[in-house]
Amino acid sequence: MLIRPEQACDCDAIRKVHQAAFQGDVEARLVDALRAGGFSRISLVAIEGDEIVGHVLFSNLAIVLPDRAIPAxxxxxxxxxxxxQRRGIGSALVEAGLKLCREQGHSIVIVLGEPEYYRRFGFSVELARPLQSEYAGDYFMALELVPEALRGVAGRVEYSPPFAALG
Ligand SMILES: CC(C)(COP(=O)(O)OP(=O)(O)OC[C@H]1O[C@@H](n2cnc3c(N)ncnc32)[C@H](O)[C@@H]1OP(=O)(O)O)[C@@H](O)C(=O)NCCC(=O)NCCS
Known part of the structure; x- marks a missing residue:
């Protein structure tokens, strides 16, 4: 299995992976909209043979405070x-993505998902508790790539427009 950055010709295959995994079109369309809107920062595919079998996307969001916005x-x-699934591909994609996030100097990553799954990468529900978001709750998690990046940060998490369009 190989992990590499998305290339232009990968779009259809990426769409198909999301459609199959989520049994619907919502996430596939989200990926297309994030890419088209220029919000995508890190997009990696997993390849077995010559087939794309996994995909992960990291896109811009902002944590908005009264006097400033913190990029995340x-x-x-x-x-x-x-x-x-369940052969380590998802974990390898997330780990490779987080490594790139660190290398590119990003300091905070937010995820909405199963705590049991994302905890293994260092995500924490507790760390995200002070943040305000329509998604806040037991599935809303944060990861500090730079120690204490979220210390004293109790801002509003502002997703890019394609997320809002999900409704
Ligand atoms: C979630 C997903 C990306 C994980 O990829 P994967 O390659 O199957 O996962 P891995 O093989 O790296 O990890 C498997 C581990 O994750 C756990 N896991 C997988 N999906 C899980 C879920 N939804 N909730 C909790 N744990 C989960 C497995 O139990 C397994 O745990 P173990 O290592 O303790 O046995 C994949 O299952 C998938 O595409 N699911 C459908 C889409 C989805 O729900 N995406 C996440 C929300 S954005």
Whole structure:
């Protein structure tokens, strides 16, 4: 299995992975909209043979405080083709993505998902509690890539427009 950045010709295959994994079109359309809107920062595919079997996207979001906005990233969506799940591909994609996030100097990543899954990468529900978001709650998590990046930060998490369009 190989992980590499998305290339232009990968769009259809990425769409198919999300459609199959989520059994619907919502996440596939979200990926297209984030890419088209220029919000995508890190987009990685997992390849087995010559087939794309997984994809993860990190896109811009902002944590808005009264006097400033702190740049952060949203991890969403991540998907692995159903017949290839539970073999480490999803974890490898998230880990490779987070490594790139660190290398590129990002300091905060936000994710909405299963705590049991995302905890293994260091995401924490507790760390996200002070943040305000329509998604706040037991599935809303944050990860500091730079120690204490979220210390004293109790701002509003502002997703890029394609997320708002999800309704
Ligand atoms: C979630 C997903 C990306 C994980 O990819 P994967 O390649 O199957 O995962 P890995 O093989 O790296 O990890 C498997 C581990 O994750 C756990 N896991 C997988 N999906 C999980 C979920 N939804 N909730 C909790 N744990 C989950 C498995 O139990 C397994 O745990 P273990 O290592 O303790 O046995 C994949 O299952 C998928 O595409 N699911 C459908 C789409 C989705 O729900 N995406 C996430 C929300 S954005």
């Amino acid at each position: 990233l949203s991890l969403a969506p991540v998907a692995v083709s159903p017949q290839r």
